[in-house]
Amino acid sequence: xxxxxxxxxxxxxxxxxxxxxxxxxxxxxxxxxxxxxxxxxxxxxxxxxxxxxxxxxxxxxxxxxxxxxxxxxxxxxxxxxxxxxxxxxxxxxxxxxxxxxxxxxxxxxxxxxxxxxxxxxxxxxxxxxxxxxxxxxxxxxxxxxxxxxxxxxxxxxxxxxxxxxxxxxxxxxxxxxxxxxxxxxxxxxxxxxxxxxxxxxxxxxxxxxxxxxxxxxxxxxxxxxxxxxxxxxxxxxxxxxxxxxxxxxxxxxxxxxxxxxxxxxxxxxxxxxxxxxxxxxxxxxxxxxxxxxxxxxxxxxxxxxxxxxxxxxxxxxxxxxxxxxxxxxxxxxxxxxxxxxxxxxxxxxxxxxxxxxxxxxxxxxxxxxx
Numbered sequence: 001x002x003x004x005x006x007x008x009x010x011x012x013x014x015x016x017x018x019x020x021x022x023x024x025x026x027x028x029x030x031x032x033x034x035x036x037x038x039x040x041x042x043x044x045x046x047x048x049x050x051x052x053x054x055x056x057x058x059x060x061x062x063x064x065x066x067x068x069x070x071x072x073x074x075x076x077x078x079x080x081x082x083x084x085x086x087x088x089x090x091x092x093x094x095x096x097x098x099x100x101x102x103x104x105x106x107x108x109x110x111x112x113x114x115x116x117x118x119x120x121x122x123x124x125x126x127x128x129x130x131x132x133x134x135x136x137x138x139x140x141x142x143x144x145x146x147x148x149x150x151x152x153x154x155x156x157x158x159x160x161x162x163x164x165x166x167x168x169x170x171x172x173x174x175x176x177x178x179x180x181x182x183x184x185x186x187x188x189x190x191x192x193x194x195x196x197x198x199x200x201x202x203x204x205x206x207x208x209x210x211x212x213x214x215x216x217x218x219x220x221x222x223x224x225x226x227x228x229x230x231x232x233x234x235x236x237x238x239x240x241x242x243x244x245x246x247x248x249x250x251x252x253x254x255x256x257x258x259x260x261x262x263x264x265x266x267x268x269x270x271x272x273x274x275x276x277x278x279x280x281x282x283x284x285x286x287x288x289x290x291x292x293x294x295x296x297x298x299x300x301x302x303x304x305x306x307x308x309x310x311x312x313x314x315x316x317x318x319x320x321x322x323x324x325x326x327x328x329x330x331x332x333x334x335x336x337x338x339x340x341x342x343x344x345x346x347x348x349x350x351x352x353x354x355x356x357x358x359x360x361x362x363x364x365x366x367x368x369x370x
Contacts, residue, residue, distance in 0.1 A: 020165045020166070020169045020214065020227070020228050021161075021165035021169065021176075021212045021213065021214055021228045022212070022214070022225050022226065022227050023212060023225035023226050023337070023368070024106075024108070024109075024175075024211045024212065024213050024225050025102075025104065025106030025210070026102075026103055026106060026208070026210050026225075026337055026338045026341055027099045027101065027102025027103035027104075027105070027106060027208070027338070028099055028102070028207065028208045028209075028331070028334065028335050028338050029094075029095040029096075029097075029098035029099040029102070029206070029207045029208075030064040030095065030204070030206050030207075030325065031064060031066060031094055031205045031206075031207075032064045032065045032066035032067075032091070032185060032205050033065060033066070034062050034064050035063060035064075035065055035067075036061060036062045037055045037058060037060055037061070037062075037201070038055075038056070040055065040063075040065070041056075043067065043070075044190060045075065050194070051197045054194075054201045055197070055201040057298075058201050058297070058298060058326075059298035059301075059319070059323060060201075060202070060322060060323060060326045061324065062325075062326075063203070063204030063205075063325055063326035064204050064205045064206065065184075065185045065188075065205060066091055066183070066185040066186075066205060067185065068083075068190075077190070078189060078190045078191065078251075078253075080253065081252065081253040081254065084124070084186045084253070084254075085125070085186070087124075087183060087185060087186040088183045088186035088187075089124065089126055089133070090183075091181075091183035091186065091205060092121055092124065092126075092130055092181040092182075092207070093130070093133055093134060093137055093181075095181050095205065096119065096130060096134055096179050096181035096207045096209070097134060097137055097138055099181070099208055099209040099331075100117075100134065100138070100177055101138070102209070103179075103209035104175070104209075104211055107175065107211035109175050111138060111139070111140055112141065114140055114141070114144050114175050114177060115144055115145065115171060115174040115175055115176060116144065116145045116147070116164065116167050116168075116174070116176040116177070117131050117134065117135065117140065117144055117145075117147075117176070118147045118148070118163065118164045118177070118178045119131040119134065119147075119148050119149070119180075120149045120150075120152070120156045120159075120160045120178065120179065120180040120181070120330045120331075121148075121149075121150060121180070121181050121183075121330070122150065122151050122152060122153050122154075122156060122245070122329060122330060123182050123187045123329065124183060124186050124187075125151075126150075129146075129148035131147065131148050134179070147160075147163070147164075149163075151245070152330075152358065152359070152362075153245075153329070153330070153358030153359035153362075154294055154296060154327070154330055154332065154356060154357065154358035154359075155294070155330070155356040155357055155359070155360070155362045155363070156330040156356075156358065157330040157331055157332075157334060157356055158231070158333070158354060158355075158356045158364035158365070160178045160330075161178055161210070161212075161228065161231075161354075161366060164176050164212055165212060165228050168212050168214040169214055171214070173213065173214060174214075175211060176211070176212045176213070177209050177210065177211050178209065178210050178212065179207065179208075179209040180207060180208050180209070180329070180334065182203075182206060182207065182328055182329035182330055183205050184204055184205055184326075184327075184329060185205050187199070187203070187245070187254065187256055188200055188203075189248070189255050191251065195257060196255075199256045199257075199258055202258075202297055202326055202327045203326055203328070203329065204326035204327065204328050205328070206328030206329075206332075206335065207328075207331055208331030208332075208334035209334070210334055210337070212228075225341070225370075226346070226352060226368035226369055227369050227370075228366060228367075229281075229366075229367045229368060229369055230366065230367040231277075231364070231365065231366050231367075232276040232277035232364075232366075233273075233362065233365075234273045234276070234362070234363045235360050235361075235362055236265060236266075236269055236360065236362070236363070237360075239259070239262065239265045239360075239361040240360060241259075242258075242261065242262045242359075242361050243256075243257070243258055243262060243358060243361055244256070244257050244359060245257075245359070262300070263296070263300040263303045264299075264303055265361060266296075266300060266303060266304070266357045266361065266363060267300075267302075267303025267304055267306060267307040269363055270303075270307045270308055270355075270363060271307055271308060273365050274308060274365065276365075277365045277366075277367050278367070281367065283367075287351055288351050288352065288353050289346070289347075290340060290346060290350065290352035291308075291310060291314045291315055291318075291352070291353055291355070292317060292318070292333050292336045292337050292340060292352060292354045292355070293315050293318040293333065293336070293355045293356075294332045294355060294356040294357055294358075295319075295321040295322035295326075295327055295332040295333075295335070296327055296332070296357055297322070297327060298322065300357070301318055301319060301322065304355070317335075317337075317339040318332075320336075320339060321335040321336050330356070330358075332356070333355070333356050337354070340352075346370045347370060348370055349369065350369070350370050351367065351369050351370075352367075352368045352370070353365055353366070353367060354368065
């Protein structure tokens, strides 16, 4: 049998596999005030040329942020950790509710159909978790099962998708939602250091939700969303400290650290993960029509493009999300997916790859088919 024949047979088998889950609807939401990078530099009174260059060369036009109120002198003082936790709770619920309702509606369902809610967040800690708070806020049936993924970082949306797709397979026809709600303003430290600048110049507030259902009942293909076929993960243990959220004893609050070398580390390992994802499917990278990559930053996107041999068009949605919202952490790839869905260009049978990266350092991927 020729190589082409083997590839065609493998792809045919993959296409006939029962859908683990279909992405039946997507919704996004933002909170706070849209603000450009130059405007933010002015509000924070940042004059250091080196720090200003980080903001102005970020490929970000604007982000949504909830900043502390100005004092009588027009200055914005850093918020104590307790106030930041309160901010996270308020914003995460506000954005999360909007994104959840939109995703369910686009799946052709209602909240009464919801049977499992999984909430993802890394910008604050809540007990009871965000899932319980949203169920109360929206009057969701208390018999709805729920789960919370906390602290995994920007890659966590795909970790949640992996877990909840398994729940869907065990409950065919029942509606589940993965919700990523990240109040990144609640993780800001306004201290003017370069460490803080790398974070403050990049992240924005945003929430994204995807409604999931296996092959019968609510949303059974009617939304035209892709089937989730396979996942692949990779933990770069040599870079385990490259992204971390830890307690700063000097400032008496949490602080996020992002190593400037992380884009190159991620890029160098991306080829390994895509190889694992496509292994056994008969597919090549050239067979992937749609790429939905986490908007981790300009250098991250560039590194992925170079190492996977992609074009700027392949990652146009990723670039657009970074430009318009900044890095909205775990929900970024769903912001990109929403743009692709709204374009209406995906055709039946086409394949796509979802890719996220975050602390660990971790790369997550999923293979989907329309």
